[in-house]
Amino acid sequence: MGRSLTLVCTLLLGSVLISAQAHAKVCVTDDSGAQLCLPKTAQRIIALSPGATELVYAAGAGDKLVAAVSFSDYPDAAKKLPRVGSYNRFDQEAILALKPDLLIGWLSGNPREQLSQLQTLGMPIYYSELRSFEDVANSLERFGKLAGTTNTANTAAADFRYGIKKLRERYTKASEVSVFQQIWINPLMTVNNEHIISEATRICGGVNVFGDLPNLTARIDNEAVLAANPEAIIAGGMGEENHDWLKDWRRFSGLTAVRKDNLFFIPPSTLQRPTPRLLQGTTLLCQHLDTARGRR
Amino acid sequence: MLAATDLVIDIPERKSGTPLSFDVKAGEIWGILGPNGAGKTTLLHTLAGLKKPRAGSVNLNNHNIQDLRRKQVAQQLAVVFQNNGEGFPATVLETAMIGRHPFIAPWDIETADDLAIARQALQKLELSNLESRLVSTLSGGERQRLAIATALSQSPKLWLADEPSNHLDLKHQVQIMGLLAEQADTGCGVILCLHDLNLAAHWCDKILLLYPTGEARWGDANAMLTVPALERLYDQKLSMISSEGQTYFTPISSRT
Amino acid sequence: MAGAKSNNNTTSLPRFFTPLLVLFVFTLGTLTLAITTGSVHISNQELWQVLHGGGEPLHRTLVFELRLPRALSAFAAGGLLAVAGALMQVLLRNPLADPYVLGLSGGAAVGALLAMLSGLSAAAVSGSAFIGAMISAVTVFGLAHGTGSWTPTRLLLTGVVIASGWGAAITFMLAVSPSDQLPGMLYWLMGDLAYARSPWMALTVLAIISVVMLPLGRSLNVLARGQMQASALGVSVRPLEWTIYISASLLTAFAVTTAGSIGFVGLIVPHMLRLVLGNDQRLILPAAALAGGALLTLADTLARTLIAPEQLPAGVITALIGVPSFLYLLHRSR
Numbered sequence: 075m076g077r078s079l080t081l082v083c084t085l086l087l088g089s090v091l092i093s094a095q096a097h098a099k100v101c102v103t104d105d106s107g108a109q110l111c112l113p114k115t116a117q118r119i120i121a122l123s124p125g126a127t128e129l130v131y132a133a134g135a136g137d138k139l140v141a142a143v144s145f146s147d148y149p150d151a152a153k154k155l156p157r158v159g160s161y162n163r164f165d166q167e168a169i170l171a172l173k174p175d176l177l178i179g180w181l182s183g184n185p186r187e188q189l190s191q192l193q194t195l196g197m198p199i200y201y202s203e204l205r206s207f208e209d210v211a212n213s214l215e216r217f218g219k220l221a222g223t224t225n226t227a228n229t230a231a232a233d234f235r236y237g238i239k240k241l242r243e244r245y246t247k248a249s250e251v252s253v254f255q256q257i258w259i260n261p262l263m264t265v266n267n268e269h270i271i272s273e274a275t276r277i278c279g280g281v282n283v284f285g286d287l288p289n290l291t292a293r294i295d296n297e298a299v300l301a302a303n304p305e306a307i308i309a310g311g312m313g314e315e316n317h318d319w320l321k322d323w324r325r326f327s328g329l330t331a332v333r334k335d336n337l338f339f340i341p342p343s344t345l346q347r348p349t350p351r352l353l354q355g356t357t358l359l360c361q362h363l364d365t366a367r368g369r370r
Numbered sequence: 371m372l373a374a375t376d377l378v379i380d381i382p383e384r385k386s387g388t389p390l391s392f393d394v395k396a397g398e399i400w401g402i403l404g405p406n407g408a409g410k411t412t413l414l415h416t417l418a419g420l421k422k423p424r425a426g427s428v429n430l431n432n433h434n435i436q437d438l439r440r441k442q443v444a445q446q447l448a449v450v451f452q453n454n455g456e457g458f459p460a461t462v463l464e465t466a467m468i469g470r471h472p473f474i475a476p477w478d479i480e481t482a483d484d485l486a487i488a489r490q491a492l493q494k495l496e497l498s499n500l501e502s503r504l505v506s507t508l509s510g511g512e513r514q515r516l517a518i519a520t521a522l523s524q525s526p527k528l529w530l531a532d533e534p535s536n537h538l539d540l541k542h543q544v545q546i547m548g549l550l551a552e553q554a555d556t557g558c559g560v561i562l563c564l565h566d567l568n569l570a571a572h573w574c575d576k577i578l579l580l581y582p583t584g585e586a587r588w589g590d591a592n593a594m595l596t597v598p599a600l601e602r603l604y605d606q607k608l609s610m611i612s613s614e615g616q617t618y619f620t621p622i623s624s625r626t
Numbered sequence: 627m628a629g630a631k632s633n634n635n636t637t638s639l640p641r642f643f644t645p646l647l648v649l650f651v652f653t654l655g656t657l658t659l660a661i662t663t664g665s666v667h668i669s670n671q672e673l674w675q676v677l678h679g680g681g682e683p684l685h686r687t688l689v690f691e692l693r694l695p696r697a698l699s700a701f702a703a704g705g706l707l708a709v710a711g712a713l714m715q716v717l718l719r720n721p722l723a724d725p726y727v728l729g730l731s732g733g734a735a736v737g738a739l740l741a742m743l744s745g746l747s748a749a750a751v752s753g754s755a756f757i758g759a760m761i762s763a764v765t766v767f768g769l770a771h772g773t774g775s776w777t778p779t780r781l782l783l784t785g786v787v788i789a790s791g792w793g794a795a796i797t798f799m800l801a802v803s804p805s806d807q808l809p810g811m812l813y814w815l816m817g818d819l820a821y822a823r824s825p826w827m828a829l830t831v832l833a834i835i836s837v838v839m840l841p842l843g844r845s846l847n848v849l850a851r852g853q854m855q856a857s858a859l860g861v862s863v864r865p866l867e868w869t870i871y872i873s874a875s876l877l878t879a880f881a882v883t884t885a886g887s888i889g890f891v892g893l894i895v896p897h898m899l900r901l902v903l904g905n906d907q908r909l910i911l912p913a914a915a916l917a918g919g920a921l922l923t924l925a926d927t928l929a930r931t932l933i934a935p936e937q938l939p940a941g942v943i944t945a946l947i948g949v950p951s952f953l954y955l956l957h958r959s960r
Contacts, residue, residue, distance in 0.1 A: 444860030
């Protein structure tokens with residue numbers, strides 16, 4: 075009798091403790107591979123890149139954001155958030171003063187020293203570094219877990235995955251279109267196959283003519299583009315409406331892309347930011363490539 | 371005081387000249403004469419220990435000057451340079467005070483005595499009223515006198531001066547040479563590089579003739595200052611005139 | 627008027643004492659300003675509490691973890707650069723000399739940028755910067771030494787050429803580096819105190835070298851007249867020049883390691899001080915340490931608060947404050 079009572083008590087105590095733990099801690103693995111555990115779901119979040127801001131809103135945790143960095147302009151509500159500097163140099167005092175319980179840092183974009191200083195001062199930091207579509211979906215799920223908005227976040231992730239899957243299926247048999255992805259004009263810059271833009275290109279049945287370059291983002295010259303002679307040129311621009319970069323290619327009348335008028339504009343924030351809006355950008359990209367196929 | 375023993379000065383690209391062996395004793399005024407490029411300045415700098423000789427040695431009070439610390443040398447010997455270059459802006463008084471440097475230990479600052487010595491030196495050179503002026507605002511002659519005043523504050527036992535009468539008007543030329551003679555009278559040794567023959571003739575006890583070939587001769591003034599020797603030195607015809615017990619040399623040109 | 631003060635009391639310590647006291651008070655003022663100013667407002671009362679061990683945790687963190695180390699780093703870097711600049715100007719007998727003229731900041735930059743490109747930690751970046759600066763110093767020294775006697779002209783020429791070489795290397799690295807690394811590299815090159823951490827090394831070096839320079843001050847005055855003249859006045863010229871060169875190199879290396887290549891301070895602060903205080907290195911060197919440090923602390927405080935939360939590089943503000951001040955002093959001294 076005494077022993078079974080002890081056993082029951084131990085089990086009860088154990089399960090209480092375990093469930094207390096489970097309710098107390100929220101743990102995720104971030105993009106650097108580190109484990110981040112919060113004592114409870116985050117209520118005061120600061121996003122240290124414009125992309126992270128978007129992701130937090132998409133995960134349903136927008137109302138828990140207390141500040142963001144400059145250029146956090148989507149969704150509209152983000153424009154009203156207090157600022158703590160820019161992504162490559164933030165105001166530590168402002169960050170500390172807001173008493174956040176979670177910071178979303180950008181591993182390759184934020185200054186390492188400032189992040190490590192904040193970490194030393196006890197700030198929990200989630201290191202974000204998105205390189206693929208799957209990373210976007212995972213991030214949404216993790217943010218949902220950290221902020222306690224798992225329903226919204228998981229739905230958003232599922233929708234995103236579904237949208238990408240459908241696009242992939244639709245264009246899996248499409249004939250290849252050679253594409254030049256331009257991300258800047260002075261200097262002329264493009265991306266290689268590891269970049270998320272190239273993944274989008276592949277989904278749409280395209281191939282990045284500069285995919286084999288060693289650097290994630292590379293500076294090239296006009297000659298290289300002329301030599302590669304892509305079938306289509308995709309560019310963003312300075313701002314969401316500016317088509318100047320594409321117009322600039324028209325002087326090379328020998329280019330296939332120019333002759334066939336395959337100069338396509340995609341608003342940069344829908345393709346160059348790793349957020350759920352990539353679905354929009356990719357959809358648009360696939361439509362453009364189809365147009366190019368039609369002009370053969 | 372200062373002795374040269376088999377001294378051969380080092381002039382790059384020139385063959386070694388006559389080894390010099392002479393003694394500068396207290397109270398003597400030596401004049402080094404020679405045309406431009408003969409090496410007068412180099413010799414003076416070597417005697418001051420600022421340049422290494424090619425051969426032989428310079429001894430200050432029986433110590434090889436190269437073996438002594440610069441500070442020890444500076445407490446005995448003052449140099450007046452030909453060119454007093456642009457340093458950082460400084461006042462006349464500050465510059466004169468620099469002469470006291472060899473006597474002040476690193477951790478000490480200048481005392482009232484040092485200030486008094488510097489002021490006295492300025493007074494002797496008639497620069498007292500220019501005490502607070504910046505050196506850059508002085509005329510060539512005033513700068514020359516300041517250089518001498520600085521040397522005077524060093525209270526040296528040996529003076530080595532390179533063309534001290536440069537830039538000076540007649541009155542100050544006489545004043546300077548008089549000052550140097552006075553120093554010699556109180557027991558200093560004086561070595562001057564001069565290009566003015568007549569100054570040398572008037573004021574120097576001993577003469578060293580430095581030929582452009584490196585050859586050298588030295589001795590008492592009247593023995594050295596002969597027309598043939600000087601004509602060979604300067605490659606210039608000269609005539610010698612005696613007047614009121616003084617000897618003067620003038621160059622003979624085609625116009626006379 | 628330069629030197630007017632030295633007229634009647636050349637020998638008395640008050641001549642040194644008063645200006646240094648004024649500068650010391652100014653320094654305390656800028657440090658206080660740095661600690662009390664920032665994106666978060668801390669009232670004097672709250673500051674008092676913090677300094678006495680109490681106060682809110684946030685305020686304590688702000689003061690002791692952020693503002694104080696940063697202010698001390700700024701002070702150290704500014705002081706190091708100003709003293710290095712003054713020493714360079716004496717060594718090269720050239721008023722246009724600054725701590726970077728002999729290629730020290732270029733070497734440090736190359737070291738730092740290489741470390742950044744290799745993805746090394748912040749400590750490694752600082753270490754590389756230091757090593758780069760010292761390599762540059764030794765190279766210039768060795769090359770200028772040449773046939774056994776180096777003159778200021780030879781040293782300057784060698785230094786300028788080496789500095790250009792480093793400049794080309796930096797440009798090359800900027801051109802080929804991945805674009806996401808660029809902002810970090812540029813901020814380092816502009817000089818930035820946002821990353822400055824422990825100031826103690828830099829402050830110690832500044833203190834040690836200032837003390838070493840104290841007995842040498844008068845010899846420096848004499849050296850400023852010219853090598854021959856100095857030698858004739860009892861200065862051991864060669865050892866002194868080496869001491870100056872090594873000291874200036876160390877000072878600059880630590881400054882650049884702490885704050886990146888902040889320009890302007892090393893060139894202008896010694897000049898500003900000379901216009902007001904005359905040319906006695908015994909006064910100018912300690913004054914430079916205080917004035918340079920105070921100036922950079924002030925500039926950094928402005929840099930982080932002027933358009934907060936946006937942050938500016940401190941070097942920009944130093945120029946904005948320093949240029950008009952210098953021109954005013956220059957005008958007034960005629």
